[in-house]
C-alpha cells in the first residue's frame with residue numbers, strides 16, 4: 318500500500334472515530350449496588366423496577382432489603398431508595414428474595430418471600446399508598462406458607478378483576494387473591510400446579526426435577542394468551558416459558574428464551590417482562606459488575622419483539638442493553654441519582670433530602686444518556702451539593718467523561734456534608750442531543766461532596 322493511501326486510510330479512520338456516537342454499554346442497568354430478581358411494573362407512565370439486593374462480598378444469598386429504580390426512557394434509572402426491608406415484617410428472619418409489586422384501588426401491594434423465624438421460606442404481603450413506599454406489613458404474618466420452596470411470588474390481575482398469585486421453587490402453586498389483595502379464596506385454597514413434561518418441558522429427572530421448571534415464575538397475559546416465564550433446567554438456570562389459554566392452565570411448554578452458559582450470566586436467573594411505550598422488554602440478572610458473582614448479581618434489560626404468533630424469540634444478554642426511547646429534559650430538575658452509567662460513586666438515602674450521590678472521588682463520573690438541550694441550548698447549570706472540604710469541582714462534559722467540557726461548578730465548603738447549597742455555573746456549547754457526563758474533581762484519595770440534584774437553564 319502506498320504511503321499516501323495509508324495516510325488517507327488513517328485519516329478516514331480518525332475522522333470516523335471522531336464523529337461516531339460514544340459506544341453504549343448500559344448493562345447492568347444499576348451499577349451502584351448489586352441487584353437481582355427484577356420486577357418491573359408500569360405506574361403513572363413510568364417503569365418502576367423493584368429488585369432485591371445482594372450485599373457486597375457475599376458468599377451466600379445475603380439479602381436484607383428491596384430496592385426501587387424508575388425510568389421513563391429505559392436507559393436513565395433513578396435510584397428511589399429502599400421502599401421496604403426485612404424490618405417491615407416482624408416475623409422475618411432473613412432472605413429478602415424476589416418480590417413483585419402491583420397496583421389496585423389506589424394502593425400498591427408488594428408480595429415478597431423471606432425466611433419466617435423458626436419456620437422457613439414464606440410469602441408476605443406489604444401495602445403502601447405510594448409506589449415509592451414506605452410499605453407496611455399488611456397482615457403481621459405470611460400470606461402463604463405451604464412448603465420450603467415458598468419463594469418468588471408473581472402477581473397478576475386479569476381482565477375480569479380476578480387476581481392470581483403464583484409462586485414456588487421446584488413446585489408451582491397459585492391462589493386466587495381476594496379483591497383486598499391480602500387474602501385469598503379459601504374455597505379454592507392453595508392449588509398445586511401439575512408439573513408435566515408437556516406443560517413445563519422434560520427435566521433431567523434427578524431429584525424432584527421431572528420437568529424443567531425451577532423457580533422465578535413471571536405471570537402475565539398478552540392478548541388472549543397467558544404466559545409463565547421462569548428459571549429452568551437446574552444450575553446454571555436458563556429462562557424458559559409456557560403459555561396457556563387461561564389463567565390457571567393447561568400450560569404448554571414453549572421453549573427457551575435466554576440460554577445459560579453465556580458470558581457473565583449467574584448460576585441463577587430471574588425474568589421480568591413488560592410492554593412499555595410500544596416496546597417489549599425482558600429483564601434478567603447476571604454477575605457482570607466488577608466483583609460480581611452468583612451472590613453479587615446485577616439487573617439487566619434487553620428489548621425484544623414477540624414473534625407474530627406471540628412466541629418469544631431467543632434473547633441473548635448484551636452489555637449494550639436497551640436503546641433509549643426518549644430524551645431526558647435537562648431543563649427539568651433531575652435527582653443526581655438518575656444514572657445511565659457511573660463509575661466511582663455511591664447512592665445513599667438521607668433523612669429529609671432523600672437519595673443523593675455520595676462518596677465520589679476525583680475522576681468518578683455519572684453518565685446521563687440522551688439529553689436534549691434543544692437548538693438554543695443551555696446557558697447555566699444549578700446543582701445542589703453539600704461539602705465539608707474545599708477545592709472540589711463538578712465538570713460537565715458531553716459524550717464522554719473526557720469529551721468536550723461545557724462548564725465547571727466550583728464546590729466550596731458548604732458547612733459540612735449535611736449543609737446543602739445550590740451552586741451555579743455558566744454553560745457554553747451544550748446544544749442538541751448528547752450524553753451528559755458529570756465528572757467529580759478534587760483532592761485524590763478524599764471524598765469530595767454530596768450531590769442531590771441538577772437543573773440546566775436556557
Ligand code: FUB
Pocket residue numbers: 353354369378414415468469532533548585586587
Ligand atoms: O435471589 C434469591 C433467589 O435466587 C431468588 O428468589 C431466585 O429466583 C433466585 O434468583
